[in-house]
Amino acid sequence: MATARGLSFPDDTTHLEPRAFERWQARRRWARAGLIYVVMLAFAIIFIGPLLFATVSSIKTDPLEYPPSLVIPQLQSANWSAAARLGVAGAGDRWFGGFAPGAVVPFEITYFVRDGVEVTTPDVVVPRRRPGAGPGAVLAMDFAADYASVSETVISRRQPTVVEVGETTVAGELVTFAFTITYEGDGPRTDRLPLDVTADLGMTYVESTLTASRLERRGRTASFENAAPGLFGYVLRNYVRVFNEVRTPATRQSLFAVWIGNSFVFAFFRIIITLVIASMAGYALARLRFRGRELIFMLVLFAQMVPLQVLFISNYLVLRDGIISIDGFKLSALWGYPDGMLNSLTGLLFVTALNAGAVFIMKQFFESIPREVEEAAMIDGASHWRRYWSVVLPMARPALGALTIITFQAAWNDFFWPFIVLTSPETMKTLPIGLLSFRNIYGGVGDWGLILAGAVLSALPVIILFIVFQRYFLEGVSFGGGKE
Template identity: 50%
Template sequence: MAAQALQPKRKLDERYLARQRWARAGWIYGAMLALAVFFIGPFYVAYLGSLKDNPLEWPFRYTFAQTQPKNWAAAWRLGQLGAGDPWLGGFVPGARVPFQISYFVQAGQEPQAPLVTVPTRRAGAGLGAIFDEVQAARYAQVSEVQEVGRRPAVVGGEPGQIVTYSFTVTYEGQGPKAARLPLDVEAPRGQLYYAATLDPNRLERRGRVASWDSITPGFLGYVFRNYVRVFNEARDPNTGASFFLRWTLNTFLVCLTVVLSTLLFASLAGYALARMYFPGKNYLFAFVVFTMTVPAQAIFISNYLVLRDLGLLGSLWGMVVWSAVGAGAVFIMKQFFE
């Protein structure tokens, strides 16, 4: 009878202990998740900065043109109209690209149509500025700018009206494909830019000129423009081969070789220091730990001279030899084997 009476109590104790274990695990994993979210913040900010036309702008904004879904849809559609390519866009013969732009005009002021031009503009800077590029300005024709609508509005506490203008950029006849269709729209004095089919990359001359690097960018060409530039502009001037792909491949080769060499040599050294007995083992281990305190700047010149004498300067093998195995890896492997 006593044993039967104790059974419900044991079950209650087991349930209580189980709830305690689950609660402890929940607190631990919750704290780890919170730390992960906290530390991923800088990476998120860096990612947003990589999408901006001006990554160094200050104060930093978390919402801008490249993060707005309406621009994603517009860039996709305009890329399709300009070159039949909704991803990377362009400007090809036969293209007809309708475009609209709206301005706020204060009450009592008569609206005037803006001046629309397709400028000659090279992409990027550095290597990207030296390559020959088909300029859309040679083939693009801009139609007459027409007013298509007005509506009353209050902007910044000022009464007035929103005036919308429409125009079309066409590519008549035959010719090569242009990778971009840049556009500048200059408003008369007193008219403030309000909206457009696709948000401009920048506003110049105190907001009077709305400037687009391309009004037919495609989705990738607008949202991930800086990434596309890396592939298109970082090229060999002689062969046209992508430097970025070569850099990426070199990075993977060096990292893979360094990881494999570190695992091999650090595990051998760590096992010897942890499990084998030989004269001077403790002194050798103390020397390994001491080398961890020496900054890289102190041995930079000596390492350079060694690599020079070995003929490894300017080569991938020089980078591998430089960082093939480190004292920190040996220390970690020794502690692991112990």
């Protein structure tokens, strides 16, 4: 018997031939590599899982359905072609559908009717249903119900069948009913054509031209959000709602589109401001010798450590007073803000312009360029400005690129300052705090489809940027890890 101690020294304990032992070890190495991939895959699923699951659920009619299922009608190709066909029938639009004058929408719905139950035609109604719970529901709008007329319902097919319910089998037949919905006369085009079909007791919904959005009363009532949705209107319904449903009461602008615009404008100017200020300050700190340099550098480090909560009290007041207010005259009136700079992107840019971290990065970068390189490219007697502008700055392109990406991410994701500065009106907000408005409006009533769709859309630009410029994001982290 081998003792546990002796096991550590394969050469003198094993009685396998050297080549067999070699194979034994190779087998271990392969298994080890395989296990590592399995572990990494498990981690990847854990970390991307919630994002992916939210993305998939964002196309569901109800992302809170229980138990959560990955069998989603919106992902079935039969529904795609039906949705496009119905969209064309409803408004001649295969992408977004709708209900317009001249529409004739054919629809079929199949019920299971058990033997002994009399087959009766179901009740078909185009209800006056308001969309969602948000401002969209409040806005005056046209209802398809006012213009739709439903034809007589006829039986188009009957087929005997047997279904299994648990242990027992139930005999009956599948009965398909057909009807058409017609737009009567002339009128406005409506975005949606809601539909409710209710059958008598003993009849159970099986299928229809388009899978029902909801079943009620034990499968007797099939409810459709939109019977003429078009492909996008069906598959990406929540995404269309994100843009269409929440609008300003006055101008009927899509709030979500406004927020996206604001976020891009904010990010764009914040990048420009950061690049200019940080590269100038970084250059001075890295290259020039002057009194007070050490003190300023200390302040740069210190400014990054003080919590935002200490600074926001005064900064909020500074924006309210338009920098300085003297006898009611606010300094910001000079650049068009006589009432102070709260609730403006300009104000937001002011408070976020102080970026000590960016100054630190640029200083470190300029110090990494050897002085000789700068001097070799130098024309004697050139001013500091020309050195900075025509020699050093072109060399700093990689650092400026990295700073651009980091700043875009910071601006796009920024929550704290927009939350403090942009409180009203809704059209002033950036995406993250706009999404918070969504949550306040829709979260309370459990309408998560729209919130998730908005969240996925707002995460998209940064995720794309991350996939393309991964290096910059990950290097920043490794840099932090590598230093003392």
